[in-house]
Amino acid sequence: MGQPISxxxxxxxxxxxxxxxxxxxxxxxxxxxxxxDQAAFKQLVERFQNIVFNTCLNFxxxxxxxxxxTQEVFIEVFNAIDQFKGQSKLSTWIYRIAVTKSLEHIRRRxxxxxxxxxxxxxxxxxxxxxxxxxxxxxxxxxxxxxxRSKVLFSAIDQLPDNQRVAFTLHxxxxxxYQEVSQIMELxxxxxxxxxxxxxxxxxxxxxxxYKKNL
Amino acid sequence: xxxxxxxxxxxxxxxxxxxNLKKVSSxxxxxxxxxxxxxxxxxxxxxxxLINSLxxxxxxxxxxLVLNITTLYLVTSDSATITESSDPIESLAEEYYLTTxxxxx
Numbered sequence: 001m002g003q004p005i006s007x008x009x010x011x012x013x014x015x016x017x018x019x020x021x022x023x024x025x026x027x028x029x030x031x032x033x034x035x036x037d038q039a040a041f042k043q044l045v046e047r048f049q050n051i052v053f054n055t056c057l058n059f060x061x062x063x064x065x066x067x068x069x070t071q072e073v074f075i076e077v078f079n080a081i082d083q084f085k086g087q088s089k090l091s092t093w094i095y096r097i098a099v100t101k102s103l104e105h106i107r108r109r110x111x112x113x114x115x116x117x118x119x120x121x122x123x124x125x126x127x128x129x130x131x132x133x134x135x136x137x138x139x140x141x142x143x144x145x146x147x148r149s150k151v152l153f154s155a156i157d158q159l160p161d162n163q164r165v166a167f168t169l170h171x172x173x174x175x176x177y178q179e180v181s182q183i184m185e186l187x188x189x190x191x192x193x194x195x196x197x198x199x200x201x202x203x204x205x206x207x208x209x210y211k212k213n214l
Numbered sequence: 215x216x217x218x219x220x221x222x223x224x225x226x227x228x229x230x231x232x233x234n235l236k237k238v239s240s241x242x243x244x245x246x247x248x249x250x251x252x253x254x255x256x257x258x259x260x261x262x263x264l265i266n267s268l269x270x271x272x273x274x275x276x277x278x279l280v281l282n283i284t285t286l287y288l289v290t291s292d293s294a295t296i297t298e299s300s301d302p303i304e305s306l307a308e309e310y311y312l313t314t315x316x317x318x319x
Contacts, residue, residue, distance in 0.1 A: 045245045053240035067241055074248050075255075140235040148228045149235070155228075171232045199229075206225040214216045214224055 026090040033081040045074055048091070052098045054140075058172040059102035059164075061138040061153050065109070069101045076101065088182055095183045099165055106157075155205040163198035166191050 024032065024043065032040035052073050057066035076097050084093055136157070141149035156164055165184060169175045170191070177195075181188045241247065307313050 042245055045248060049240045049244050050237070053244075054237050057238055058235070063238070067244070067247075070240065070244065071248050071251055074244075075252055078252070138235060140238050141231060142234060142236070145231045145234065148231045152228050152231050167232075172235060202229065203225055206228055207221055210216070210221045210224045214221060 027086070030081060030084060030086070030090060033078070041074075041078055044077065048094055049074075051091070052094060055095060055098045055169075055173055056102050056105075057138070057140070058168050059099070060105055061136050063139050065105055069098070069105050072101045073098045092179070092182045095169075096185075099169070099183065103161060103165070151206065151209060152202075155202050155209070158205060159198055159201055163194050163201065166194035167198040167202070170195055 024040070029040050029044055033044065049070065053066055053070045056069040057063065060066045060069060073094065077094060084090070136150045136153035137146070138149050138153060156167065159167065166180055169180045169183060170177065177188050177191050181191045184191065
């Protein structure tokens with residue numbers, strides 16, 4: 001019997017091993033974070049910042065708001081890491097926080113709008129200053145889809161929270177039903193039902209819109 | 215008025231936008247911004263005046279509550295004494311000098 005032939009040179013294996021050893025697993029990262037390790041926190045931010053930012057952006061459709069929400073998510077992760085019991089994946093737990101923070105931002109935005117409307121009724125328009133953020137202009141939408149994207153996000157804005165979360169996570173964020181069910185702490189069939197209702201509602205709203213505006 | 219087919223097509227094209235959104239890169243200085251806002255909120259918390267602290271609010275609430283209960287107790291006990299000691303019609307008559315007969319004209 002001759003020597004088994006290896007197609008992988010040891011030269012190439014060595015650096016791969018070094019890289020994997022440098023990247024701590026989620027469990028190790030959590031242990032280090034509980035100890036207050038700042039380097040571990042930096043690694044966590046670098047690992048999840050694009051995921052969290054894009055999830056927040058898909059809910060808020062505004063880059064500045066999404067960045068604010070992303071910061072809040074990581075501060076919450078840092079402060080509440082000792083409450084993470086490891087019953088779900090770290091990413092699922094972070095997604096949950098991202099969804100909660102995004103919904104909080106949406107509620108704040110809505111109450112600001114309501115307050116501005118009340119002020120305008122009483123003629124105090126001069127006292128209000130609100131930045132003119134185009135709330136439904138998602139920066140990830142392609143040029144030819146900009147208008148349609150605004151219409152879609154305005155319609156999503158009118159969905160109940162749970163339908164909105166299911167639709168955004170599955171359809172826009174690209175999560176599977178299984179992942180959405182873990183993030184929302186619901187059964188897969190409940191997520192499917194939420195998605196069905198969300199699509200129905202959106203179709204109804206969009207049909208009403210295009211009947212008037214096409 | 216557009217046909218149902220055209221409306222359905224527009225609805226479908228709008229729903230399809232959700233599948234074609236590009237991922238956007240986050241701020242490369244996000245970590246620094248997070249650290250900055252964390253240290254900023256820490257400084258704010260250190261400088262919280264006594265009047266804004268929860269302990270102060272609870273103590274103030276307790277004082278107001280005790281004062282209210284004491285006042286209520288004192289008022290109800292006073293009125294109880296009056297009603298027990300005299301007839302209200304009699305006390306009204308006394309107040310308007312209706313019970314006295316020694317008028318000096």
